[in-house]
Amino acid sequence: MNPILEAKDLRKSFGDRAAVDGVSFTVGESESYGLLGPNGAGKTTTISIVCGLLRRDSGDVLVAGQPLTEKSVKSKGAIGYVPQEIALYEDLSGVENLKFFGRLYGISGKELDERTNLSLELVGLSERGRDRVSKYSGGMKRRLNIAAGLLHRPKLLILDEPTVGVDPQSRNAILENVEALKGEGLAVLYTTHYMEEAERLCDRVGIIDQGKIIAEGTRRELVQSLAQKDRVSITAHGDLEKAVRACRELDGIEEVTHTEDGLELLCFDGRRLLSNILDTVNRSGAEVIGVEILEPDLEAVFLNLTGKALRD
Amino acid sequence: MRTALVIAAKELRLRVRDKSAIVFAFVAPLFLALIISFAFGGDEGFDTVFAVANADDGDLGNTFVSVLERGLGDAVEVKEASSEAEARSMIEKQEAFGAFLIPEGFTQAIQQGAATEIEVIRHAEAPISGEVAEAFAEAFVTEVNAGRLAVATAVGAGALEKPDSPGLQVLIERSSAQRIPIGMKDGRIGGTAVNSASYFGPAMAIFFLSFSVQFGTTGILRERREGTLPRMLASPNSATSILAGKLMGAFALGMISLFVMDAATSLLLGAVWGPVLGVFALGAATIFAFLGVAATGTTFARTEEGAQGFVGIVMTLFALLGGNFIRITDAPPLIQTLSLATPNGWALRGFIDLSTGGGIGAIGPPMIALLSIGLVTFGIGAARGRKMIKR
Numbered sequence: 167m168n169p170i171l172e173a174k175d176l177r178k179s180f181g182d183r184a185a186v187d188g189v190s191f192t193v194g195e196s197e198s199y200g201l202l203g204p205n206g207a208g209k210t211t212t213i214s215i216v217c218g219l220l221r222r223d224s225g226d227v228l229v230a231g232q233p234l235t236e237k238s239v240k241s242k243g244a245i246g247y248v249p250q251e252i253a254l255y256e257d258l259s260g261v262e263n264l265k266f267f268g269r270l271y272g273i274s275g276k277e278l279d280e281r282t283n284l285s286l287e288l289v290g291l292s293e294r295g296r297d298r299v300s301k302y303s304g305g306m307k308r309r310l311n312i313a314a315g316l317l318h319r320p321k322l323l324i325l326d327e328p329t330v331g332v333d334p335q336s337r338n339a340i341l342e343n344v345e346a347l348k349g350e351g352l353a354v355l356y357t358t359h360y361m362e363e364a365e366r367l368c369d370r371v372g373i374i375d376q377g378k379i380i381a382e383g384t385r386r387e388l389v390q391s392l393a394q395k396d397r398v399s400i401t402a403h404g405d406l407e408k409a410v411r412a413c414r415e416l417d418g419i420e421e422v423t424h425t426e427d428g429l430e431l432l433c434f435d436g437r438r439l440l441s442n443i444l445d446t447v448n449r450s451g452a453e454v455i456g457v458e459i460l461e462p463d464l465e466a467v468f469l470n471l472t473g474k475a476l477r478d
Numbered sequence: 479m480r481t482a483l484v485i486a487a488k489e490l491r492l493r494v495r496d497k498s499a500i501v502f503a504f505v506a507p508l509f510l511a512l513i514i515s516f517a518f519g520g521d522e523g524f525d526t527v528f529a530v531a532n533a534d535d536g537d538l539g540n541t542f543v544s545v546l547e548r549g550l551g552d553a554v555e556v557k558e559a560s561s562e563a564e565a566r567s568m569i570e571k572q573e574a575f576g577a578f579l580i581p582e583g584f585t586q587a588i589q590q591g592a593a594t595e596i597e598v599i600r601h602a603e604a605p606i607s608g609e610v611a612e613a614f615a616e617a618f619v620t621e622v623n624a625g626r627l628a629v630a631t632a633v634g635a636g637a638l639e640k641p642d643s644p645g646l647q648v649l650i651e652r653s654s655a656q657r658i659p660i661g662m663k664d665g666r667i668g669g670t671a672v673n674s675a676s677y678f679g680p681a682m683a684i685f686f687l688s689f690s691v692q693f694g695t696t697g698i699l700r701e702r703r704e705g706t707l708p709r710m711l712a713s714p715n716s717a718t719s720i721l722a723g724k725l726m727g728a729f730a731l732g733m734i735s736l737f738v739m740d741a742a743t744s745l746l747l748g749a750v751w752g753p754v755l756g757v758f759a760l761g762a763a764t765i766f767a768f769l770g771v772a773a774t775g776t777t778f779a780r781t782e783e784g785a786q787g788f789v790g791i792v793m794t795l796f797a798l799l800g801g802n803f804i805r806i807t808d809a810p811p812l813i814q815t816l817s818l819a820t821p822n823g824w825a826l827r828g829f830i831d832l833s834t835g836g837g838i839g840a841i842g843p844p845m846i847a848l849l850s851i852g853l854v855t856f857g858i859g860a861a862r863g864r865k866m867i868k869r
Contacts, residue, residue, distance in 0.1 A: 242713065
């Protein structure tokens, strides 16, 4: 997978405080990469450097193989930036906003009209495109904010906490938009302090705290690094004692207990073992009614690494 | 350039939809120009100071001075000048707003029927005083002409011997209608006269220009806060072209505002602005200077509100010193000098020159001053502004 973005040893200080302290990561083509960390961890500063909005003290940024400097035209054109704020003009309509930002990327004429319509369609605002943004709801503004970053068909979409302060319905709509873009092969760099969003959207996650990436990998890799076991709860009828005994014989199962309405297993990588477990329980003469896997999550990873919660 | 034009067009569109910008750029200056022009162009209370340089050693010169002192009551203060030069100097220093020069041998010339004249000097920017001085001198001359000629003629015709002769009465009447050669010479000192509408039309346009163009610079702080500036900076365009676009938008709004004022005050108040090309050049230089001042002021603030407050105070101070609210010629000498440190003072001088027929050549000094102010302040603003945009 060719990297669309390479950030190498980025450093930025404000006075004595190091806001970004040696951050390195790559985002591949069609990959979605999440920067997960609490407020003030250095996510926005990192993104601002990557977009060329902030001068870095040191380090390199390559976008589609091109170095990003203050005067980069090619590398900047490959990025679609969606800032944390709703960066739109309230007194312009949705169409006027999109056309304005499209023109800044050199798009004009019929092509601009077509892309504007497509972008509005993508975020479900086709029917409100002629209305002024001041008439939009908060969620609609957020969606238009994303559309403005997509209009020029970037290779990499950078979203800086796009769901902050958004109602659950709009939040879900935004996440669906991002998932759809991911599905179309767009590379995404996504910052958030919501663990669920990182788990849902990102192929790989970099956990950032105090300006440093303290862990990086797929969700599974990060969770496994905790060395914490999954808890598999099975609700079942029938000969549960026999099922417990049979499960204890399975490879990878650390502990099996009989519960009031079924059995509970502790193991590493419960999802991988699940089909084997269910087969064993069925063959033991028990009838499985329900299954639940409780796995350690990225919140637990962060807690384990920093000793504090993501929302602290 | 294309990017700058795109941004300038967006700026104009936003300003047109912003009611406060419309009020600042068009409604308020026109409204105030109307009010002030009516206020200063109507029947205001009148008093003035005249200088008299009486070089005559006969009676008529002294009579003129005494009639002048008594004849116009408290409205006129008369100051005697020892010479023509002193009288002219008093006008230049605005110690007097009209002067009468009575030449040596004035009385004798009249008695001998020779040509002579009373010269009236007017201050160019005190037109009412000038009119009064001229009217007074004319009345005096007419009176002297009629009275003395009639008497001289009658005496010459033997009136003392035959006072009841009907022929003598006809002769007196005919003689009264003739004029001995005494005349008036009108002069001006202190530039050229301009009426209230032609002064306060540009004055109000300049004052509100200083506010309306600052949207272009203080708006940068708002766009930074709202995220639209970072979004523009993330596009493949230089920060310079983005800033140029914002300033071009403000410049265009300023020029439109200026020409709307030009047309409106010309049509409604009869203001004279002078040649379009001159108004365009001077307006452009004025806006350039204001944008420079606003750009520098903006870099000293952290928020748009702070910048508007700070720049607003500076612009108001400039307006007070620069003659936007009172005719600069009516201001104390210190203020007149200080006005030259403001873009407003230079701009007004330029517009008055254009209004009074000075032509484009006459606005050279104001143009140079305004462009210099703009260049210096833009230099400071650009040096400080780079840090503001990219930290």
